[in-house]
Amino acid sequence: MIPTESSNSSISRRKLLSIAGAGGVVSAMGLPSSGMAQVRDSSLDAKYFAGFKRQTLETSGATINFLVGGQGPAVLLLHGYPQNHLAWRKVAPVLAKRFTVVVPDLRGYGDSSKPEGGPNHVNYSKRNMALDQIGVLDHLDIKSAIVVGHDRGARVGQRLALDRPDVVSKLLLMDTIPTDYSYHNVNSTFGTYYWHWFFLIQNAPFPETVLGNHIPTFMEKTLGTDHQKFVERDVFADYVRCFEDRKTFHAVCEDYRAGPTVDMDQAAADEGRKISCPVSVVWGTKALFGHAYDVVSIWRQYADNVSGAALDCGHWAAEQAPEEIVAKIAAL
Numbered sequence: 001m002i003p004t005e006s007s008n009s010s011i012s013r014r015k016l017l018s019i020a021g022a023g024g025v026v027s028a029m030g031l032p033s034s035g036m037a038q039v040r041d042s043s044l045d046a047k048y049f050a051g052f053k054r055q056t057l058e059t060s061g062a063t064i065n066f067l068v069g070g071q072g073p074a075v076l077l078l079h080g081y082p083q084n085h086l087a088w089r090k091v092a093p094v095l096a097k098r099f100t101v102v103v104p105d106l107r108g109y110g111d112s113s114k115p116e117g118g119p120n121h122v123n124y125s126k127r128n129m130a131l132d133q134i135g136v137l138d139h140l141d142i143k144s145a146i147v148v149g150h151d152r153g154a155r156v157g158q159r160l161a162l163d164r165p166d167v168v169s170k171l172l173l174m175d176t177i178p179t180d181y182s183y184h185n186v187n188s189t190f191g192t193y194y195w196h197w198f199f200l201i202q203n204a205p206f207p208e209t210v211l212g213n214h215i216p217t218f219m220e221k222t223l224g225t226d227h228q229k230f231v232e233r234d235v236f237a238d239y240v241r242c243f244e245d246r247k248t249f250h251a252v253c254e255d256y257r258a259g260p261t262v263d264m265d266q267a268a269a270d271e272g273r274k275i276s277c278p279v280s281v282v283w284g285t286k287a288l289f290g291h292a293y294d295v296v297s298i299w300r301q302y303a304d305n306v307s308g309a310a311l312d313c314g315h316w317a318a319e320q321a322p323e324e325i326v327a328k329i330a331a332l
Contacts, residue, residue: 040111044238048089049103051096059135061128063113066104066136070096074142075329076133077103079318080151081252082222084110084242086235087150090322095329102140106153107132108251110242117254120265124251124258126159126179127266133160137167146332148325150174150318152255155263158302161275170332171279174317174325175287177298179259180267193288196222200256212249215240223316230319275303282308282328287315 045054045067052069067085075095079087085103092101105112107129115123122128133156137145147168149157154176161168182190182197191198200207211218219240223231231239242248281299283289296308309328313320 040241041234041238044086044234048086048235049092052092052101052103055139057136057139059132061123062107062115062132064104064107064132064136065111066102067092068100068102068140069093070099070101072099074137074140074145075099075101076137076145076147077101078106078133078147078149078153078156079109080149080153081109081255082219082243083239086110086238087316087318089235091318091325091329094322094326098330099146100140100142102136102142102145104133104136106156108248108255114245114247114251117250117257120262121254121258122262124254125262125266126155126258127163129156129255130160130163134164134167143167144169146170146172146329148172148174148329149176151176151315155179158275159266161277161279161303162270162273165276168277170277171275171303172329172332173279173281173299175283175289175315176281177289177293177295178267178302179263181298181301183260183264189288189292197256197259200253201260204250204253207253208246208249212243212246215243219243224314230316276305277303278305278307278332279303280307280309280328280332282311282317282325284313284315284317284320285310286313 042054045052049067049069052067054065054067057064057066065085069092077085077088077092079085084105088103092103095101108114108124117123144167147157147160147170149155149172151174154173155178157168157171157173158178161171182194199211219236220227223236227236279299281295283295285291289295290310296306299306299308311317311321311324313324318325
């Protein structure tokens, strides 16, 4: 999702060269690659997730890339758009001192596979994306987990808690409100800050072509001009690398296209059902929800037991306020 901080779409040639030097993922002129996936730099996991083990798993609908580390009660960390598992690099290693921490790339993102969207974008319904995570937990013989979701990952977490209450013991949702509530209550403020919701859902290949023509600029627009304050150069380069695979960009559009279609249909069918486990919601005071929505009241329409708190950060809480996120998870 888009932070409230102003974004600048311009990017200098010198800056592009520095990004390329950090990860080797863009050309000297910053032009997108041929659309093929770039080589994954496994040293990033060693650098940011020391002691974690990387695994891949064939689920019922995708191949999921994930890391697992630590020991103790399980915590499943679900990242958002336009990131991958590296979004949790400042949180997961600290949690691993007392938890078993599972850090996947969502279907369509990072180094997980990018299946076709299917009829009505069903392969990117949050129900099917949640099923991937059930597969990962089953593979690890984890019967119950605290689920933490940010942005798109929060939507997957919401569906996971609703469909499998036996698996989700507690739920922490970061800077998000439910998809159906958002679409049913669109106003100019939401449309301005979340313009990408309405752009990415346009028919293929329009958004894929327009935004995919210059991935570094797209990434800067999304993360904000101050992203250097909380995103290291090599992490930014890896976010770019993943989106230079045109299959990723298409998959992400399918994720968003599922929102007003199959996800809304499933939400309508669930009317009256609520999440039964304890739900904690946090939001950034410098992001949209911090000043435009009563986040706790909204989520109480969807869950029986909701508490919440504002954090002094923008949209990217796991990267901007990792200590606070660790403390929130430990206190659940």
